Amino acid sequence: MTGGQPLPRAAEPTLTIAQVVERTGLSHDTLRYYEKAGLIERVGRTTGNQRRYAAADLAWLQFLIRLRETGMSIADMQRFAELRSRGDATVADRLAMLREHRAGLEDRIRALRRNAVALDGKIDHYERLLDQPGSDGPT
Template sequence: MTSGQPLPRAAEPTLTIAQVVERTGLSHDTLRYYEKAGLIERVGRTTGNQRRYAAADLAWLEFLIRLRGTGMSIGDMQTFAELRSRGDGSVPDRLAMLREHRADLADRMRALRRNAAALDDKIRHYERLLDEPGSDDLS
């Protein structure tokens, strides 16, 4: 028979900085920098003052990695992190930031496709030149 009180939850498993480095590919220095730069909130610490990352920290880090991988500047990431720390009231601003970033990413992807096509054309040109005996024009 229960008293209607929820059962105590087991402590959420946490990760050491070494485990986060292994899972994310970020370096120890980058993780510390992200914390100092305000990109991640101060993570929990053990009694021995060792960082312990929760699942939510890891999920946020993975999103930051995606933002960085899509070319978002550290400054914009800091702005986004600051907005996030304000809670649900900042959702419209965060959405606007992500939409703008996504539009910029789409523009860069189009430019990359054009550049890749130009490289493909030049590669085919050189392949044809190499296939033609006596060709001197390798420009």
């Protein structure tokens, strides 16, 4: 055991922090921040204290990226991670969080679609102005 967490089984392939950076697009600093912020559980370490990420760590990081990209706050991500760390007893709470986040995402998608339609209308307006004979362009 190292740092309070067992190392992954010898047969389980692990990734260095550089490999995780390459696969996820997260920076070294972000990975360290996620660990310090409690978003990821303490990562396994080698005897030289180098982080070694298991496949489950990578899958969890990819899910965190999705949460972040869909606008979940760090505080809510921390709450979700904390619930996850408590095991199956929190499945209903995690499901409720994800449903609420998904509903908020749908609201934002609808708003983005409305905004895209408005922008398309303005683009069409300016294209028509440019197509008018004798027009020097939009004013």
